[in-house]
Amino acid sequence: MTSEAPTDAAVRARAEEHLRALVGRPDARLYDDQWAAIAALVVERRRALVVQRTGWGKSAVYFVATLLLRAEQAGPTVIISPLLALMRNQIAAAERAGIRAVTVNSTNMEQWDEVHRAIAAGEVDVLLVSPERLNNPGFRDEVLPRLAETCGLLVVDEAHCISDWGHDFRPDYRRIRTLLDDLPAGIPVLATTATANQRVTNDVAEQLGKDTLVLRGSLDRASLCLGVVRLKTAEQRLAWLADHLAEQPGSGIVYCLTVAATQEVADYLRSRGHQVAAYSGQTEQTERLALEQALIDGEVKALVATSALGMGFDASLGFVVNLGAPSSPVAYYQQVGRAGRGHDLPAGGASVVLLPATEDRDIWAYFASLAFPREEVVRETLAALADEGRALSTAALEPRVDLSRTRLETMLKVLDVDGAVRRVRGGWESTGEAWAYDADRYARVAASRAAEQQAMLDYLATDECRMRYLRAQLDDPEVLADLDWRCGRCDNCGGLSLPTEISADAVEQAADRLARPGVPVEPRKLWPTGLAAIGVSRSGKIKQPAGEGRAIARLTDLGHGAALRGLFAADADDGPVPVPLAQAMVTMLRDWQPQVDAIVVAESERKPQLVADLAAGLSRFLGVPVVGRWAVVDLSVGPDRGATNSAQRVAAVSRRCALQLDEPDAVRERRVLLVDDRLVTGWSLTLGADALHAAGAAAVLPLVLGVSG
Template identity: 60%
Template sequence: MDHLEFRAEADAILAELVGDPGGSARLREDQWQAVAALVGERRRALVVQRTGWGKSAVYFVATALLRRRGSGPTVIISPLLALMRNQVESAARAGIQARTINSANPEEWDAIYGEVERGETDVLLVSPERLNSVDFREQVLPKLAATTGLLVVDEAHCISDWGHDFRPDYRRLRAMLTELPVGVPVLATTATANARVTADVAEQLGTGAGEALVLRGPLERESLRLGVVRLPDAAHRLAWLAEHLDELPGSGIIYALTVAAAEEATAFLRQRGFKVASYTGKTENADRLQAEVDLQENRVKALVATSALGMGYDKPDLGFVVHLGSPSSPIAYYQQVGRAGRGVEHADVLLLPGKEDEAIWRYFADTAFPPEAQVRQTLFALADAGRPLSVPALEAAVDLRRTRLETMLKVLDVDGAVKRVKGGWISTGESWVYDAERYAWVAKQRAAEQQAMRDYVSTSQCRMEFLRRQLDDEGAAPCGRCDNCAGAWADSSVSAEALTGAVKELDRPGVEVEPRRMWPTGMPALGIDLKGRIPANQQSSTGRALGRLSDIGWGNRLRPLLAENAPDGPVPDDVLRAAVTVLADWARSPGGWAPNAPDASARPVGVVAVPSLARPQLVASLAEGIAAIGRLPFLGTLTHTGPDGAHAARRSNSAQRLRTLSGTFTVSEDLAGALARSPGPVLLVDDYTDSGWTLAVAARLLRQAGSEGVLPLVLAAAG
């Protein structure tokens, strides 16, 4: 087939893909260059192009061409379910049978594997997490590597730990790349890679196959109009949304930094009559799918989302993106705003930064690679065990939170120092070098990204040019559209009525605090005889907190009070009043104070405080103030018998936290006597709960001392 016939065949497939069979759709020259390299030359290529450029068209057209020429199925590594759903629907229009393997459809996996082996599936979309599954890696991946006709790595910046969104699971692709038969083309795509990330990904793509072709285009988004609206506080930002959301074109996305903030904004906007839906990491899969469809069909004005709705969601006519708080990276910000304006001439993008943004950045920044001592401790624990250890079992030996421990293990797996097997992880015994210089450089890069976001908010230069320069886009130039180029176009005013409503919403205190119900794995190995389910007669009831530290209402008010360097002092009057409000609402809730207690409506018979070393005045005045207002006896404070700081809140895993707390508290004779004289549940007061283990240990002691129930009340909860 000559060049012209080949190009005509490719364009005909594109026409089917876009739903216009027999129409005039044609691949753009840069898209055609990528398709020709993959199909005609069987090359490996990295495509760095702006969101909406049409990267999916490249791999679907290439798939159809390769399948017609007898190649095996295309395997697409894709990070998010939203992208997978969009891609399956797009492929069907061109007669391409696509299936997906991800955490939401495990019951279909066996059937899908069978379809792939029988040649009935043209495209298999796989989430990167599957690459780290032992069964998938050992049984399925080798077959895919041997039979695939095209490997596609979507959002390929995730491969590089220089990138803003490094994901260790992606590093498994290096092994798959080396195992591909000669002549199998590979396509990596991303819209968010600066020069360093591009070079790193291209180098990994070229593993064992020569130099990869890099096709990098300009990242200008001519449809986007960027702006920043600076408002004094969270209440003004919510009020601004209520006042101006209807003025924004079409439907869109409102991004929030935390789940709590997304839920607060959703609740407030619904109260104001807006059709919006929440979309976060806590949203059930079925609800996520419904929310995506509702936005796609313009049945909602906006999704109020966290970064859970990020890479890959495709709605060409998305009219706006508003950020309720600044992301910590301009590259991540550019990626999210790129959801808008793909298929319309104009889309509005607004950033509403908040004073709490940097505190939230710090809260979520605990993802850096651990210090060498902790890594070596992990390697020693695995080598010493002589058997596979699960992550919960490793928590007893290594003082790292679970998510950070899991990330570290995946990196060590890629580096060859550990291996995931049935039953957990083992040490390979291979030598391993701690690359302190690289880890420090990555941490420095994260700090630079945060500074860049501060600069983006305050810059007087073109905002689109600023973002493009962050991505090393050589063609960056003033856009002529943003608020700095063309003048402020977003009205920052809010009405008194809207502001009053927002203040009322954010001033409403009270969130539930779920009790711990299971002891951590591995405690007997630490000499602590606790395992399995915590007996019901040793648990607390579901408690209450005024707010979460990550929310934009009470979180903003509590963070300064509970900051590490904050001075101790009596509880502020407004905070005490809020605690009383929470207690009153708690009493009126369905089932009363303790729905699972024998006497469900039982009122607390007294107040007990958790001893605080960091904030003794704050906790004592809170407990005594509640007792006085509620006309309850203050029964006393648990006795602290551990070393100084033993129960200070810190981000640690459950096993290590419980080990630290073991033996830290006792119930004095005076407190035990007071409990005996006052049968019934007690209110347990503390300033803050993170892991929940301080409350669990204190509740167990009080229940063992004769209390009929424990009702925890804290000022703030993590998360």
């Protein structure tokens, strides 16, 4: 740590005046590490990395430093901030201290020209920028160079995102390395995070530069009381929430691992009389803001949320409950850090409860499958751009590569930073530079992720202090140096006693809710763009889309999802529909009551017995005949070909399948139930419905056992 020189006393005094204005407390004083960071930035004009717990006051460091630097006629501070929620809170905090703060992000495009004008006129003290802006061609080529030359301080918030060893690595953050190299000498840089182990800390510090001051503090959260409640079934976990949510102090967050679970859990809790709402990345922006404010104001007991309600949400919350475990202790530490941040918490502190589930590992495996693509897929993408010889938009490139748009976009960002492609107006272009696939590094990252998952499982089973365990996973030097340290607050230390009893009524209602089958299967209404580029003559609207269909459940659902995951597991044997799922199908059909005259079954290479038994059972129950097959006619096209990319999937299914009817007019003017075992992309059923309509069907309703994702 940098020692305080006597000549710095006046600077520190001014810094603490600014701090008191920022926090609104006349007795506020800087921590020693806060002052050390401010002195490094303002007095020494160097670079610093601050790794401190949530709520420690990292934002106070850069806001106070901004005021001191602006008083010396320095340019505006540029803060690279990952989430809009974080930006909103930071702007509000800055305004309390008289700091003029503005933002440039995807939600305020209409204000960009005004913001740029205000910056040029010297009317802005702080500019908050999303990392995605750094590689927007106009911003990167026109605005960023001027900012790099004139900014007084560069701040990288949530700096663990820079490192691909970090739990929340983001390719856009890698662009920051280039920005750092382009900064003129003497412009200070501050990077902050609450969730970085030593490996991530070293990686980020190396990217900042060899003279970087690193300040790591204690990651203990004295206001948090950690505990784990292990229950066998999903209905028991839901019942525990229903019975004990009201006992949790204040308002808080119930975290779920999937979007579907947030909706399912929120619906159940509302039926049990709790004021809750679902929140995820799919929640519309205006509604997000309203829900966040309702939680802050205590108008709801809880938001049932995915990790989309995470970094940057600044509120005084009394509890966090995780229904399902995140895939790493570091990610878990970040989520529970949303609680216990205020000064008006109950005497017992904030309650942090984890309700793990057996299906957690299946969900972890799904997200792990979205890692950096295989080398041959990357090479295909580079070749497609090189062969085109001009810029291609992501939408135009997508049909040529077997990747979903999200994965393709992420991969292109990595290739951009690696110098193999360049983002320009109109899309992406090849640079022609050689590119090497770093298989060893990707393998090490994958191994690191696997180790993190095992560490999370060990957290559930440990009998040692839970806060100590989390801090040790983050390489907190304080607990590594003191092997006897205990928090005294968690369930293993005896400071927290969590009830395990659940009422029979709550279990029964939860079981009824989870056992209720029926998920709408929404028809696709538009063909993917770019099909012509891969030889498929379809475009625009689908002339006769299928009607709304049904599935028993999603594979990620809490109820029938477990049975469906087992049924479709890679090592599961083929066979008839299991009795519980057959009973669920009957219940769903009685609720749905589809008006159909005939059944056509989609053949399955992997589960022929399952699909045949399903179709036969439906024929008996509905009293209508099976009149044809959406048949597999080209076995050279694998069943999963193109499954991650809509255009590629349409092309693959068009080759693989064809409609085969028992009689030429078997479906003419008839309402057809198109039956498949599982919906993954929806394109096989879409093409099957299209073929049935071409054969004269009056209507087509899809029906599947389960929906993936």
